[in-house]
Amino acid sequence: MEIWDIYDKDRKRTGRTHERGLPIAEGDYHIVVSVWIMNEKGEILVTRRHPDKSHPNLWEGTGGSIIAGENSLEGALREVKEEIGVTLSKENGKLVKSTRRDVFHDFNDDWLFTENVDIRDVVLQEEEVVDIKWVTKKELKAMYDSHQLVPTLRYVEQLFKQNM
Incomplete structure (x- = not known):
């Protein structure tokens, strides 16, 4: 069972928690991280x-919901470790974008880490991830244009232009 801290629309922690999978109340939010x-x-x-997941077989950056007691950075580091078996250095990451998404009842935090990862060493979490690869920015844009990326990632091209 995964438990999330609940935040209000101004990203203030309410002191309440929520169990993943149950409907989230109107006006309640949790934090989701996308790690690039x-x-x-x-x-x-x-x-x-x-x-078997939503947006099956589509490509994305690693990510997911942070759990109760974590901050955004801790959640980003944990998600990467769980999903691809990579330990990132927190010093190599920066929060580059945070968006309140009312339709999803979340705050989506985009983290950018600059690290060299040997994909031969990754360990994929079988129920979450089925493949991994390095792509150029041009290839990433082409993947988005050809509907190979999760559709909510329409901002990625701008994200990488801003953070070079």
Whole structure:
């Protein structure tokens, strides 16, 4: 069972929690992280979602909901460790975008880490991720244009232009 801290529309923690999978009340929010990893060549690490998840077989950055007691950075580091078996250095990451998404009842925090990850060393979490690869920014844009990325990631091209 996964438990989330609940925040109000101004991102103030309410002191209440929520169990994942249950309907979330109107006006309640939780925090979701998207973690983008860029290597020294400027390539971006993307992962392919499991076919049994929402947006099956589409590509994205690693991520998910932070759990009760975590902050956004801690959640980002944990999600990457769980989903691809990589330990990132918190010093190599920065929060580059945070968006309140009323339709999803969440705050989506985008983290950008600059790290060289050898994908031969990753350990994919079988129920979450089925593939991983490095792509150039041009390839990432082409993936989005051809509907190979999760559709909510329409901002990625601008994200990487701003953070180079």
